[in-house]
Amino acid sequence: MGILEVKDVGKRFGGLQALSNVNLSVKENSVHAIIGPNGAGKSTLLNCFVGKLIPDTGSVLFEGQSLLGRKPHEINQMGVSRVFQTPEIFGDLSVMENMLIPCFAKRDGSFELNAYGSVASQRDVQDRAEQMLIDMNMIDKREEHAAALSRGDKRRLEIGMCLAQEPRLLLLDEPTAGMARADTNNTIDLLKEISDTRDITIAIIEHDMHVVFSLAQRITVLAQGTPLVEDTPDNIKGHPKVREAYLGETQVAA
Amino acid sequence: MLGLNKKDTNLLIIVAIMTMLAPFLLNPFPEGSALAQFNAGYPDLMQRFVIFGIFAMGFNLLFGLTGYLSFGHAAFLGVGSYAAIWMMKLLTMNVIPAIIMSIVIAGLFAVVVGFISLRRSGIYFSILTLAFAQMSYALAYSVLTPITGGETGLQPKPNDPRLLDPALADGVTPRAGLFGLEMSSSTELSIGGWVFTFNAGYYVAAVVMLIAFYLSIRIFRSPFGMMLRAIKSNQQRVNYTGLNSKPYTLAVFVISGMYAGLAGGLLVAMDTQVGPERMFWTASGEVVIMTILGGAGTLIGPVLGAGLLKYMENILSKINKGVIEGWFAWAPDGLDSVLIYTVNMFVGKQWHITTGVIFMLVIIFLPGGLVELGKRGARVFRRRDRKGLGLEPDAAKQRNAAE
Ligand SMILES: Nc1ncnc2c1ncn2[C@@H]1O[C@H](COP(=O)(O)OP(=O)(O)OP(=O)(O)O)[C@@H](O)[C@H]1O
Ligand SMILES: [Mg+2]
Numbered sequence: 001m002g003i004l005e006v007k008d009v010g011k012r013f014g015g016l017q018a019l020s021n022v023n024l025s026v027k028e029n030s031v032h033a034i035i036g037p038n039g040a041g042k043s044t045l046l047n048c049f050v051g052k053l054i055p056d057t058g059s060v061l062f063e064g065q066s067l068l069g070r071k072p073h074e075i076n077q078m079g080v081s082r083v084f085q086t087p088e089i090f091g092d093l094s095v096m097e098n099m100l101i102p103c104f105a106k107r108d109g110s111f112e113l114n115a116y117g118s119v120a121s122q123r124d125v126q127d128r129a130e131q132m133l134i135d136m137n138m139i140d141k142r143e144e145h146a147a148a149l150s151r152g153d154k155r156r157l158e159i160g161m162c163l164a165q166e167p168r169l170l171l172l173d174e175p176t177a178g179m180a181r182a183d184t185n186n187t188i189d190l191l192k193e194i195s196d197t198r199d200i201t202i203a204i205i206e207h208d209m210h211v212v213f214s215l216a217q218r219i220t221v222l223a224q225g226t227p228l229v230e231d232t233p234d235n236i237k238g239h240p241k242v243r244e245a246y247l248g249e250t251q252v253a254a
Numbered sequence: 255m256l257g258l259n260k261k262d263t264n265l266l267i268i269v270a271i272m273t274m275l276a277p278f279l280l281n282p283f284p285e286g287s288a289l290a291q292f293n294a295g296y297p298d299l300m301q302r303f304v305i306f307g308i309f310a311m312g313f314n315l316l317f318g319l320t321g322y323l324s325f326g327h328a329a330f331l332g333v334g335s336y337a338a339i340w341m342m343k344l345l346t347m348n349v350i351p352a353i354i355m356s357i358v359i360a361g362l363f364a365v366v367v368g369f370i371s372l373r374r375s376g377i378y379f380s381i382l383t384l385a386f387a388q389m390s391y392a393l394a395y396s397v398l399t400p401i402t403g404g405e406t407g408l409q410p411k412p413n414d415p416r417l418l419d420p421a422l423a424d425g426v427t428p429r430a431g432l433f434g435l436e437m438s439s440s441t442e443l444s445i446g447g448w449v450f451t452f453n454a455g456y457y458v459a460a461v462v463m464l465i466a467f468y469l470s471i472r473i474f475r476s477p478f479g480m481m482l483r484a485i486k487s488n489q490q491r492v493n494y495t496g497l498n499s500k501p502y503t504l505a506v507f508v509i510s511g512m513y514a515g516l517a518g519g520l521l522v523a524m525d526t527q528v529g530p531e532r533m534f535w536t537a538s539g540e541v542v543i544m545t546i547l548g549g550a551g552t553l554i555g556p557v558l559g560a561g562l563l564k565y566m567e568n569i570l571s572k573i574n575k576g577v578i579e580g581w582f583a584w585a586p587d588g589l590d591s592v593l594i595y596t597v598n599m600f601v602g603k604q605w606h607i608t609t610g611v612i613f614m615l616v617i618i619f620l621p622g623g624l625v626e627l628g629k630r631g632a633r634v635f636r637r638r639d640r641k642g643l644g645l646e647p648d649a650a651k652q653r654n655a656a657e
Contacts, residue, residue: 072494077496089488090487090491091487092487097483097484101480108477110496110497110498111497114476115472115479116476117257161495
């Protein structure tokens with residue numbers, strides 16, 4: 001059984017059947033890509049995993065436990081972290097503070113009324129956040145305002161913040177969208193390294209086939225809210241149904 | 255020192271020195287001089303400075319850190335006042351039980367109001383808090399008259415039970431005190447043409463304010479404070495980082511309500527009476543203005559804003575037409591009436607106009623409030639300093655080395 005088991009999930013928005021009969025199994029410690037044309041329901045599916053949406057039908061199990069009806073912070077504390085389609089960071093805070101917050105969440109859980117001790121005196125959390133910034137190659141930017149970072153750096157920071165929580169499952173929604181080639185390649189290297197060196201499962205939504213084929217061990221193709229095929233990258237590349245539904249209209253060259 | 259970093263320690267020390275020396279600092283003009291009317295060093299006003307400083311400080315913990323704009327904070331101040339006066343009626347005229355009870359009751363009330371209001375954010379949150387405050391105001395006037403004294407309000411009466419105090423002699427009115435030290439007692443010091451007043455109540459309130467200020471610094475620098483700023487910055491990310499934002503916002507809402515209750519209790523300790531107008535929506539609006547005027551989200555800003563607003567309310571409003579006529583006696587006919595007319599628009603009963611203009615100017619040109627003004631001033635000053643001495647590159651180098 002996979003770390004994430006999705007069974008018969010359906011979700012309707014008014015007259016639009018955004019998802020129907022979605023079955024998906026993500027194997028532990030693998031990189032699983034979900035691809036599909038715009039509006040296929042990829043982000044909607046992720047929303048059903050993290051507590052942003054509750055599917056109308058079906059079930060979502062993470063490590064054997066149902067995620068349905070749980071609050072986002074509960075799901076996160078179970079070990080699921082998500083990187084959003086547009087970077088979600090704390091723009092008003094410094095880079096270091098951005099990194100401190102997930103480190104506190106990891107140590108103290110979803111609520112801790114520590115209103116008297118100073119942040120600076122929490123050595124263990126400070127050291128962890130510092131180490132994460134070093135790992136992310138961002139330590140020289142620690143005092144910078146997060147809102148002032150480049151898009152690539154924001155994305156890097158967001159991934160770092162998710163990793164600081166040591167999630168069992170990392171969900172990424174188009175992490176390289178809008179990035180320059182160099183930044184994209186950096187992100188690929190970063191994710192490869194994470195997946196090789198950590199005990200982590202990655203599910204990634206991506207339009208850029210270069211990224212998908214560089215990283216994924218399994219690929220699910222979603223079209224109009226339903227999985228079309230699920231297979232290895234090599235088989236997906238040559239699959240006639242996939243070419244017809246999806247690859248034909250995007251960059252296959254990569 | 256005291257678990258604060260160097261910068262915060264310095265700030266606390268400066269504020270402590272200023273509050274302790276306030277009777278001197280606020281009375282710069284000799285008695286009887288034309289400018290003496292601008293002196294603010296009299297007990298009643300000094301007490302207001304520190305008490306409303308506490309009120310704004312607490313409001314700023316909520317608004318400045320989380321961005322949740324409560325428009326009903328005067329309700330907590332009012333509830334604190336009523337709690338304090340009841341302690342004085344039932345238990346003792348000693349201010350300590352009154353102040354403690356004002357914090358406790360306001361805190362409990364804030365749990366209820368916060369629990370309900372925090373189900374919404376943004377403008378809906380503001381409106382819910384406003385509704386609660388106006389409801390409290392209306393109830394204090396009507397249904398709750400047995401507890402609040404309705405329109406006339408409450409005062410300690412000679413025949414109240416006051417279980418812990420000895421019976422008062424005939425014709426003696428009860429006075430608030432601290433183990434025998436009466437809040438209203440003052441000592442005067444005359445030096446040359448100057449008269450300085452040292453009032454017991456002011457010093458009690460000032461010490462409480464310094465403690466509240468110290469706690470507010472601790473909250474700002476704590477992991478809890480950082481989480482609150484994170485909530486203001488991006489609540490979605492907070493939730494997807496495994497943090498439950500609800501208890502965080504409720505906790506700070508209650509702390510903030512306790513600060514307001516404390517301010518209400520101190521008002522009663524200084525002047526032993528309370529009426530429902532204390533909870534009117536304009537009083538809630540006032541603390542918003544104080545905080546923004548001084549600099550929301552900064553440590554000292556709200557205290558400065560409270561001081562500025564209370565100064566204008568008490569000093570500008572005292573300047574009447576006769577006083578202005580005196581100022582412009584030198585001007586030729588015609589010009590003097592123009593000048594008098596113009597200035598008169600901004601003082602006396604019209605002091606609100608001045609406040610309004612200043613508030614608008616701050617919002618447009620100084621969104622960071624008085625604190626930003628200070629920072630900009632310091633920057634200009636430093637720059638000129640360096641240029642004047644031709645030391646710019648050296649100074650920069652030194653700074654870098656220091657960092
Ligand atoms: N909250 C919502 N309410 C109504 N309709 C929605 C909602 N969220 C998504 N949809 C619709 O559901 C469909 C699937 O959207 P979704 O965002 O999941 O697509 P996607 O595969 O992520 O597309 P893209 O590649 O453009 O990000 C779209 O038609 C979208 O308009
Ligand atoms: Mg999407």
